[in-house]
Every structure is written in C-alpha cells, then in structure tokens.
Amino acid sequence: MEEYIFADGVFVGKDILTIYEGLYLLESRKIKVYDKYGKELDITDILTEDLKKRYIVYKFLKERNIIFGAGMKFGGTFRVYENPGDDHSKWICFPVYKNEKFTIYEFLAKNRVAHSTRKTLLISIVDKDKIRKFLEIKWKKL
C-alpha cells in the first residue's frame, strides 16, 4: 500500500494529492497516511467540521461521475459541469450544513459571485454525513 505524509494541507508521497483525493483514498484504504512525526493518521484526524461538508460533496460528485473541479477561481468551492465535454461549468457550488445560519448579504454575495462568472449558484446541503439536497438558485425578474 502506498504511503503518504499529510503536511500543510496536502498528501505528499509518490505524487502530491489534493486534500480531497487524499481523504478519499485514505477512506477507501488505498493508501496509508502519516503525519510529519511518523504517526499514522486516519480520516478523523484530518477532517475538520468545515472540511467535512466539502469532502462529503466531493465524494458524492466523484462517485456519480459528475464532472467537477476546483471552484476557487470563481469564488466557490467546486465548479460543476452539466455534461461531460462541456467547455464551461454550469454551476458554482457551495457546500453548507443544514443548520448553518447565513445573512441575506452572504446569500446575495454568493449569487453575485455566480452571476459575475456566468454560472448558476448551486448549494449542496449536508446533514448527518450525507447530501440532503442540491438547490439551484437564480435571480428572477418579476
């Protein structure tokens, strides 16, 4: 089994794995992971509450072969494509917990971010380690 060191938010070994890739392989028991001091780690040692919701969405998208990628440049967590082969992603995705509070300003800011990058806002609601719902949110002229 391949071995990696988890340091500074990435998994370093034969390759450098992103945080989500590394977590996924660790959870699938495809790799072993150690910290800088040689202590073996499991997924619970790495997953923070905030990271967990993003990882749950990552896993969901990956296991369903939905095309997605990093969304940071567009102001969100993931960019999600509607169809394989699309040049541009349709959605900018923000994972949230069901009981997470937000202000209207934060809500509008997310919408503005999506709109300014010509994407649609996608909220993935996480509850008890599962995706509860995906919500697509669009400004409506009435």
Added chain:
Amino acid sequence: MEKVVVYKENNYFWTSKNNYNILYKLGKVVGRRVIYSPEEVLYLIEKEKIIVKDGDKVIDSKMEFLYTYKNNINIKKFLVLRRLRDVGYYVDIVPEGVLVHMKGERWNPIYLAVPYHEYEIIDWENILKHLESAKRYKSKLLLALIDIELDIVFYEVLELRF
C-alpha cells in the same frame, strides 16, 4: 368613484362577491362573499378603493387601519403582495407566504414567495421547509428579499437531482 365597504366580522374581512372584479380579484370567493386577509385589505385601502366597517367604527385611512389591526398584519407579506399586484400578478396571502399566479391567470399558482428583510438571518433548514411548503401548493419557491428602501429582489430556489 364611491368606495366599496369591507366589513370586519369575527376574525375576517369580507365584502360582497359583486365587488370581486373591481377590487383586483383579490381575496377568496366563499359563497356570496369575498374574504380578505388583513394584508389584502391594507392594499385596497392604500389604493383608496375601500373603507372598512368594524361594528360602528369606520376606517378609511391606511394609518388608522395599521394602528387598529397592527397585530394581525404581516408587513413583509403586504410589501410582496403590493409589489407583485402592481405589476399585474394575481396573488394570495397564505400562512407560508404569498402565492403568486401565472401573469394574467387568477388561479394558476407558479410561486410561493417567502419574504425576508435584508438584515434577517436564516438557515438552510428553513429554506428546505419553505421548499416543502411550495411543493404543497404545487409551486416553486421564491425568496423575496426586501431591502432598506423596500425594493424587492426575487430568487427562485429549485431542487436539483444528480
């Protein structure tokens, strides 16, 4: 034009069904009456279409109506009702928000509009509850966000399945 009389009786407001069309087809027709919510009555008073009779008391101003029934009026719903009615949508006040019908059609609900002020804080669980409410009305969910100038922006919320 002479103002229509709307009566306050027990817990509701009503007028004759004959007035339904001239009062923007607001309210619900029940038998020979049209029943209004307080928000709908407020709208009609603002439009100077009606006066309200509550026993011996006659109310013909918006301010007096607001003072008298302040505990019964949901101002957020009223603002959304006014905004949409003024641009031609038929609307109904429901417990969960404002039901919006297809433009030009009196009974074809398309949205349940749930209003929030810009300074409110919400959580996603509430949004999910609103989504369930909208489904019960066979409508989509619309968040109606009211800014401090009372301008309203609308956001449609749809469930997506992958």
